[in-house]
Amino acid sequence: MFKKIECIIQPFKLEEVKEALKKIAINGLTVTEVKGCGVQRGYKNGSYEETKPIVLNPKVKLEIVVDEEDVEKIIDIIQKYAKTGHIGDGKIFVTPVEDIIRIRTSEKGRTALK
Amino acid sequence: MGIWEMAQKQVDKVAEILNLEDWIHKKIRECRRVLIVSIPVIMDDGHVEVFEGYRVQHNITRGPAKGGIRYHPEVTLDEVKALAMWMTWKCALLDLPFGGGKGGVRCNPKIMSKKEIERLTRRYTAEILPFIGPEKDIPAPDVYTNPEVMAWIMDTYSVDKGYAVPGVVTGKPIEIGGSYGRNEATGRGVYFCILNALKYLNLSPEGIKVAIQGFGNAGSVCAKLLYKEGCKIVAVSDSKGGIYNSKGINIEELIKIKEETGTVLNYKDIDKITNEELLALEVDVLVPAALENQINERNADKIRAKIIAEAANGPTTPEADEILEEKNVFIIPDILANAGGVVVSYFEWVQALQAFFWSEREVNLKLRERMEKTFWKVVDLRESKKIGMRMSAYVIGVGKVAEATRLRGLYP
Numbered sequence: 001m002f003k004k005i006e007c008i009i010q011p012f013k014l015e016e017v018k019e020a021l022k023k024i025a026i027n028g029l030t031v032t033e034v035k036g037c038g039v040q041r042g043y044k045n046g047s048y049e050e051t052k053p054i055v056l057n058p059k060v061k062l063e064i065v066v067d068e069e070d071v072e073k074i075i076d077i078i079q080k081y082a083k084t085g086h087i088g089d090g091k092i093f094v095t096p097v098e099d100i101i102r103i104r105t106s107e108k109g110r111t112a113l114k
Numbered sequence: 115m116g117i118w119e120m121a122q123k124q125v126d127k128v129a130e131i132l133n134l135e136d137w138i139h140k141k142i143r144e145c146r147r148v149l150i151v152s153i154p155v156i157m158d159d160g161h162v163e164v165f166e167g168y169r170v171q172h173n174i175t176r177g178p179a180k181g182g183i184r185y186h187p188e189v190t191l192d193e194v195k196a197l198a199m200w201m202t203w204k205c206a207l208l209d210l211p212f213g214g215g216k217g218g219v220r221c222n223p224k225i226m227s228k229k230e231i232e233r234l235t236r237r238y239t240a241e242i243l244p245f246i247g248p249e250k251d252i253p254a255p256d257v258y259t260n261p262e263v264m265a266w267i268m269d270t271y272s273v274d275k276g277y278a279v280p281g282v283v284t285g286k287p288i289e290i291g292g293s294y295g296r297n298e299a300t301g302r303g304v305y306f307c308i309l310n311a312l313k314y315l316n317l318s319p320e321g322i323k324v325a326i327q328g329f330g331n332a333g334s335v336c337a338k339l340l341y342k343e344g345c346k347i348v349a350v351s352d353s354k355g356g357i358y359n360s361k362g363i364n365i366e367e368l369i370k371i372k373e374e375t376g377t378v379l380n381y382k383d384i385d386k387i388t389n390e391e392l393l394a395l396e397v398d399v400l401v402p403a404a405l406e407n408q409i410n411e412r413n414a415d416k417i418r419a420k421i422i423a424e425a426a427n428g429p430t431t432p433e434a435d436e437i438l439e440e441k442n443v444f445i446i447p448d449i450l451a452n453a454g455g456v457v458v459s460y461f462e463w464v465q466a467l468q469a470f471f472w473s474e475r476e477v478n479l480k481l482r483e484r485m486e487k488t489f490w491k492v493v494d495l496r497e498s499k500k501i502g503m504r505m506s507a508y509v510i511g512v513g514k515v516a517e518a519t520r521l522r523g524l525y526p
Contacts, residue, residue, distance in 0.1 A: 110486040
């Protein structure tokens with residue numbers, strides 16, 4: 001079946017990830033500018049305390065819908081190119097996709113993906 | 115050449131391409147088990163008629179045998195053996211955990227009453243009873259057998275066991291453990307294959323011309339779905355003849371007319387054509403959905419379709435196949451094109467074993483996924499090995515059975 005890979009990454013890593021995905025012929029990609037925080041509540045080096053407000057740092061979100069078989073390959077690429085090794089590199093989520101429909105042609109499923 | 119010999123020759127050819135070990139080749143070109151039964155039936159007027167029936171298990175290496183039962187006056191053991199073998203390759207190609215089987219009873223259901231057919235079915239089931247079962251061999255509908263016949267088989271088997279065993283047959287009515295979408299599965303599978311073939315050849319479904327030979331279950335469902343997709347169905351035929359309209363036929367109306375009057379010929383504003391003329395039409399897609407050997411060495415060079423989607427079993431003879439390959443016709447071979455039926459049979463069996471049933475949407479999505487995945491696998495092999503679509507499908511199917519045989523080894 002199909003899977004949606006949704007990942008939140010550092011905005012300055014977007015170009016590298018995008019180019020790497022292009023090389024393995026990933027055609028469909030949606031990017032959104034988002035704000036968010038993780039375990040650190042938006043603070044560096046664990047400087048968060050209960051009394052402080054949550055800080056939402058700018059990130060970008062990529063959404064890619066692919067064949068199940070391509071998931072591992074894409075995860076590897078995102079990990080390789082989005083990683084700085086510091087807190088705030090983001091996360092990758094993989095979810096099942098029930099169906100795909102191309103609006104222009106009404107093509108469905110695999111045909112809509114090709 | 116007889117049909118069984120033809121089926122064996124096919125295996126020989128594939129064995130050569132796959133470079134199969136001799137012992138595996140020898141093993142898979144024969145049928146594992148053949149059961150011949152005589153079926154005495156009390157006819158409505160009181161006299162007893164004895165029919166001959168068969169159940170063949172060609173291969174059960176990858177799982178229980180799977181395949182339909184046909185009632186036809188001309189059924190022969192050789193035919194049933196060949197069909198059982200094709201089921202083995204088909205199930206393997208589609209990655210279903212089944213082997214191949216087939217059954218048949220030589221009778222003429224068209225002149226028999228419903229009660230006679232029921233008694234015949236029950237006695238036949240009783241005779242093959244030790245042979246079948248959810249984990250051994252699972253029959254399904256075929257030529258002139260339907261969900262009602264499957265219900266009788268299920269009942270006879272279940273009465274013998276003392277409890278309901280829905281997993282012993284597929285193609286049952288929904289109420290006793292059948293699956294949503296099973297009835298339309300074969301036609302829907304053909305339709306998915308055609309859409310993907312169009313995609314592969316860079317054609318859009320909208321407005322493409324389609325001719326359909328045969329308006330039974332597979333033909334009519336496929337026609338309906340293509341019609342809804344915007345294809346122009348210019349010709350349709352059934353056993354009584356064919357109809358043609360260059361502007362396209364309204365399939366929903368045609369289905370009603372066929373149901374009410376028994377033939378497609380009563381549709382208005384059409385030219386009548388013969389089956390032979392239908393095959394030679396200049397169309398984009400030709401769907402042979404009737405009987406075997408319709409496209410043969412006599413008419414193959416007249417075919418002008420870009421795509422042939424084999425909804426029927428064995429509609430193209432090997433001689434015709436060569437001619438079509440030379441003409442560069444894109445063939446979606448029967449073991450791929452009409453596999454939708456056995457795919458949803460598999461879903462039905464799974465649902466029955468789990469006693470947990472799926473929605474029609476779920477069934478159709480899963481069917482589409484499996485058909486499309488297999489279609490592109492066959493296309494990829496065709497391109498990499500530079501062989502025809504049919505050979506590619508066989509190479510995948512036979513290859514999987516061979517690998518399973520190799521892994522299991524030879525007993526003792």
